[in-house]
Amino acid sequence: DVKVTQSSRYLVKRTGEKVFLECVQDMDHENMFWYRQDPGLGLRLIYFSYDVKMKEKGDIPEGYSVSREKKERFSLILESASTNQTSMYLCASGEGPMNTEAFFGQGTRLTVV
Amino acid sequence: ILNVEQSPQSLHVQEGDSTNFTCSFPSSNFYALHWYRWETAKSPEALFVMTLNGDEKKKGRISATLNTKEGYSYLYIKGSQPEDSATYLCAFSAGNNRKLIWGLGTSLAVNP
Numbered sequence: 213d214v215k216v217t218q219s220s221r222y223l224v225k226r227t228g229e230k231v232f233l234e235c236v237q238d239m240d241h242e243n244m245f246w247y248r249q250d251p252g253l254g255l256r257l258i259y260f261s262y263d264v265k266m267k268e269k270g271d272i273p274e275g276y277s278v279s280r281e282k283k284e285r286f287s288l289i290l291e292s293a294s295t296n297q298t299s300m301y302l303c304a305s306g307e308g309p310m311n312t313e314a315f316f317g318q319g320t321r322l323t324v325v
Numbered sequence: 326i327l328n329v330e331q332s333p334q335s336l337h338v339q340e341g342d343s344t345n346f347t348c349s350f351p352s353s354n355f356y357a358l359h360w361y362r363w364e365t366a367k368s369p370e371a372l373f374v375m376t377l378n379g380d381e382k383k384k385g386r387i388s389a390t391l392n393t394k395e396g397y398s399y400l401y402i403k404g405s406q407p408e409d410s411a412t413y414l415c416a417f418s419a420g421n422n423r424k425l426i427w428g429l430g431t432s433l434a435v436n437p
């Protein structure tokens with residue numbers, strides 16, 4: 213059974229903290245993505261990576277950074293968490309030019325207080 | 326600007342009704358069209374990925390069609406069941422771009 217695993221289901225962090233969200237996939241996929249999902253706004257792409265040590269900004273990269281040191285792991289970093297980063301974060305992986313399906317993690321509900 | 330639009334935004338049907346949703350996408354530079362089902366408290370799961378104009382795919386009571394020339398796809402659910410209640414998302418891939426452009430989804434509620 214293919215798997216994309218996110219490190220936490222729920223997180224509560226304080227404003228100003230540095231936050232790490234981890235995502236691991238076991239399918240040897242080239243591509244990995246971080247999205248946030250907010251009511252009425254759909255899935256918005258934060259960053260994606262198509263190879264180790266490669267990263268590209270998505271639509272809303274401000275306030276975030278990413279790391280991909282190994283093919284199976286893609287980390288999202290909130291450098292200094294703010295309340296407007298309270299959201300559901302979803303990691304996904306996929307292969308090549310995305311003419312095959314993407315696989316999603318279970319999501320991390322982050323609350324910044 | 327690449328934009329994917331889904332309609333309706335939400336839908337309430339009775340058990341046994343058949344229903345359909347629309348996904349509109351840019352007709353130029355088409356590469357692939359994805360449909361996903363997202364149930365509450367779960368992850369989005371792929372239903373179909375379609376790449377050719379005229380593609381029709383079916384999985385049980387759910388089917389989808391694709392028209393790349395005019396830029397739309399329909400998702401059909403025959404004989405809706407309460408377990409079909411979910412948000413249905415479509416996503417478009419342009420050219421050889423590895424990103425997916427997502428619609429906002431259609432939220433379906435099936436009343437028993």
